[in-house]
Structure formats: structure tokens, C-alpha cells
Amino acid sequence: xxxxxxxxxxxxxxxxxxxxxxxxxxxxxxxxxxxxxxxxxxxxxxxxxxxxxxxxxxxxxxxxxxxxxxx
Amino acid sequence: xxxxxxxxxxxxxxxxxxxxxxxxxxxxxxxxxxxxxxxxxxxxxxxxxxxxxxxxxxxxxxxxxxxxxxxxxxxxxxxxxxxxxxxxxxxxxxxxxxxxxxxxxxxxxxxxxxxxxxxxxxxxxxxxxxxxxxxxxxxxxxxxxxxxxxxxxxxxxxxxxxxxxxxxxxxxxxxxxxxxxxxxxxxxxxxxxxxxxxxxxxxxxxxxxxxxxxxxxxxxxxxxxxxxxxxxxxxx
Numbered sequence: 001x002x003x004x005x006x007x008x009x010x011x012x013x014x015x016x017x018x019x020x021x022x023x024x025x026x027x028x029x030x031x032x033x034x035x036x037x038x039x040x041x042x043x044x045x046x047x048x049x050x051x052x053x054x055x056x057x058x059x060x061x062x063x064x065x066x067x068x069x070x071x
Numbered sequence: 072x073x074x075x076x077x078x079x080x081x082x083x084x085x086x087x088x089x090x091x092x093x094x095x096x097x098x099x100x101x102x103x104x105x106x107x108x109x110x111x112x113x114x115x116x117x118x119x120x121x122x123x124x125x126x127x128x129x130x131x132x133x134x135x136x137x138x139x140x141x142x143x144x145x146x147x148x149x150x151x152x153x154x155x156x157x158x159x160x161x162x163x164x165x166x167x168x169x170x171x172x173x174x175x176x177x178x179x180x181x182x183x184x185x186x187x188x189x190x191x192x193x194x195x196x197x198x199x200x201x202x203x204x205x206x207x208x209x210x211x212x213x214x215x216x217x218x219x220x221x222x223x224x225x226x227x228x229x230x231x232x233x234x235x236x237x238x239x240x241x242x243x244x245x246x247x248x249x250x251x252x253x254x255x256x257x258x259x260x261x262x263x264x265x266x267x268x269x270x271x272x273x274x275x276x277x278x279x280x281x282x283x284x285x286x287x288x289x290x291x292x293x294x295x296x297x298x299x300x301x302x303x304x305x306x307x
Contacts, residue, residue: 014239015121021231028220031227036280039231043272046238048245048262055245067251 119145226279230291234272237295241265244302257305264298 052069059066122145241261248258275291 014235017235017239018232021228021235025224030221030223033280035227036276039234040273040276040280043234043269043276046269048265051238051242051245051265052249055242056249059246059249064250066249069249 119149223279230272230275230279233291233295237268237298240299240302244306247306253305261298261302261305264294264301268294268298 056066056069119142123142126141244253244261247253271291271294
């Protein structure tokens with residue numbers, strides 16, 4: 001097997017997120033100020049520490065042995 | 072030939088037969104103007120390499136010669152399904168071209184990089200998603216799409232798609248970091264580039280909120296591509 005299942009799941013998840021970004025938008029749709037603000041807030045919150053903490057939580061929830069975080 | 076190979080190819084053939092029959096019979100869903108068909112076409116170069124990657128997983132020994140047949144077929148299939156869902160006119164030729172283009176660039180990258188190791192698959196796929204998405208979609212479908220889509224929306228999609236794809240690559244990288252598969256030096260370097268990308272992204276968002284015609288996207292895409300290339304390189 002060339003590609004591990006978690007990676008396949010990651011690709012599928014990314015694909016669905018892209019689809020979700022494009023689907024359901026009516027003709028002439030424009031992003032609202034709230035949508036810009038949400039994106040801005042998500043970018044601000046996605047620090048390396050936050051992304052790693054989320055990755056750690058996801059791996060632990062999947063039952064994968066994770067080394068303890070560095071202090 | 073093993074069972075999952077037979078199931079995969081039978082499923083593909085069945086899907087092709089159903090589509091041919093539906094197209095012949097004019098079995099098209101009622102119009103639904105709530106969806107933008109041409110926006111979906113933008114995703115064909117993204118989705119086809121994704122489906123091919125899944126197909127390669129399902130059929131590890133898929134012969135290379137089959138790809139030029141499967142890729143345009145998948146592109147046309149997605150185009151047809153989009154048209155069926157929206158009730159708009161299908162353009163299977165454009166779908167097939169976009170499908171071929173997405174996989175073609177992916178294969179070129181594969182050839183250049185040699186045999187891909189597991190850890191590099193996601194960044195490489197994401198990188199190859201970006202190239203056709205950024206160039207071919209605007210070149211082939213963008214002209215028609217742009218006529219009906221506010222420029223502000225195009226800017227928003229460009230920025231948000233960049234964010235989704237780049238964050239997906241960085242998230243996969245972070246899992247490797249958490250699992251201790253990456254050196255501290257490489258982790259620090261990618262973190263620095265990620266923070267730089269976030270800074271450029273926030274500037275692009277701020278500028279776009281004030282004036283969507285501000286030319287911030289080019290720099291964003293350059294920084295994004297550099298980050299993904301580096302993740303790809305460090306994942307080998």
C-alpha cells in the first residue's frame with residue numbers, strides 16, 4: 001500500500017473543506033464582513049502551538065501513541 | 072486480479088455506463104440557481120488528482136497507461152454531476168481537459184521527484200492541486216465564470232482556498248512533528264515560514280476588506296508555494 005489511511009483521510013478532509021467553500025453560494029454571492037472577520041480570526045488563532053495541540057488531540061483521539069510534548 | 076481491484080474497475084465502468092445512459096436520456100435534475108456551476112468547475116483539477124490518489128490506494132498496482140483514460144473520464148464525470156446537481160448545461164470537454172491537466176501536472180511532479188515516499192504524498196498532492204487550480208481554471212473556465220461572479224468573490228475564494236490548502240499541508244506536517252518524526256531545526260524553519268504566511272494572509276485579508284481590488288493575492292500565493300515546497304522537501 002503506497003499511501004497510509006490517515007493521509008488518505010487528510011486528503012479527503014481537505015477536499016471536502018474546499019468543496020464546502022465553493023458549494024451553496026448563489027449567483028452573485030459576495031462574502032459578508034462577518035466571513036472576512038471569521039477568516040481573519042481563524043488565521044490569527046492558527047499559531048504553530050495551536051495547530052500542534054489540535055494535531056496532538058486528533059492523534060490521541062485516534063488511539064495513536066504520541067510522545068509527550070516538550071516543556 | 073484481487074477482489075478490490077475488480078470492485079474498483081466494475082464501479083468505474085458502472086458509473087460511466089450510468090452517466091452515458093443519463094446523458095442520452097436527458098435525465099437532468101431540475102434547475103437550481105442556488106449553485107454556481109462554474110465555481111464547481113474550478114475544483115475539477117483539485118478533485119481529479121484526489122480521486123486518482125484514492126484509486127491508486129485501492130488498486131496499488133494500477134498500470135500507468137490507464138491514467139490518461141481515467142483522468143479525463145473523471146473530469147467529465149465531475150462536470151456532468153455538477154451539471155446534474157445544478158441543472159445547468161454540462162461541458163464535458165472542458166471537464167475532461169481540466170481532469171487531464173490536474174493529473175498531468177501531478178505526474179510530472181512524480182516523475183521529477185522519483186518514487187514518492189509516504190510522508191511526502193500530501194504536500195506533493197497539495198502542491199499539484201495548486202498549480203492547475205491557479206492557472207488552468209482561470210485560463211479555461213475563468214473567463215466565463217468571472218463574467219458572472221463579483222470580483223470581490225473571486226478574491227475571497229482565492230484567499231480562502233489558499234488558506235484551506237496551506238493549512239491542510241501544515242496540519243499534516245504538524246502531525247509528523249508531534250509524532251517526533253521531524254528534527255527541531257526543520258520544525259522551527261517551517262514554523263517561521265508558517266508564521267510569515269499567516270502574516271501575509273492577514274495583510275491580504277485586511278487589504279481585501281478595505282479594497283478588494285488591492286493586488287495582495289500574488290504575494291500570498293508566492294509565500295504559500297514556498298512554504299508547501301519546503302514542507303515537501305523536508306518530508307522526504
